[in-house]
Amino acid sequence: MADNSPETGELVTVGRITAVYGVRGWVKVHSFTDPMDNILQFQKWWLRGESGWEPLAIDGGKRHGKGLIVHIKDVDDRDLAARFCQRDVAVSRAEMPSLQEGEYYWHQLEGLQVISRFGGSEHDFGKVARLMETGANDVLVVRGGSDRRERLIPYIPGEFVTDIDLEAGVITVDWDPDF
Known part of the structure; x- marks a missing residue:
């Protein structure tokens, strides 16, 4: 069988x-x-x-x-x-149904590397551990990186999320590393 x-x-x-x-x-x-x-x-x-x-x-x-x-x-x-x-x-x-350009399923974002280009310098925040729904907007839960912190970054494309490159496995954000 x-x-x-x-x-x-x-x-x-x-x-x-x-x-x-x-x-x-x-x-x-x-x-x-x-x-x-x-x-x-x-x-x-x-x-x-x-x-x-x-x-x-x-x-x-x-x-x-x-x-x-x-x-x-x-x-x-x-x-x-x-x-x-x-x-x-x-x-x-x-x-799974096909999505429009610029739309992603959560499972596509989980595990991607998150890089911040805040203030003109690059910071490694780690990887997307999961996403959560808050009502106002979804939130990326990012863990690891150079400082081993967990960060909650609002998933708002065009504001905090500036680029998603699935092929490279990277999400670029504009997020203060001290926050």
Whole structure:
């Protein structure tokens, strides 16, 4: 039997199954997509298991309150559904929609080197550890660099983020190294 699971680098984590919902195999999903119900548009889901990624078939999904619920195919029991909880959901990078020029997915920015050209000199701030949503704007969480500090830099292209070069793996910012 051939293993058809994708390589880890081919997958993008887009959400997490958090808890069971009801008694008929529905589960709550915390989506990392924006808007949240975009996760339901992906045809093939992968669920993180103990030995890697496993295919996960969904046969229903909808908004419910402030979140999402989905039904796992052939799972019609609350106890069986509980086995899927607290696990990440991913999709193939190839399924991700194309973006406009100058738009990026968070996973494309994570791990990039951040260089500041504040005040005419260059400073190495380290790498993007993650991004976080604050409501007003997204924020780059940058760790490492020459001073080993963690910095929270507003992700505002044209103001604080002056250039993103995916090929070179570098984000250039205009950010005071003392801040």
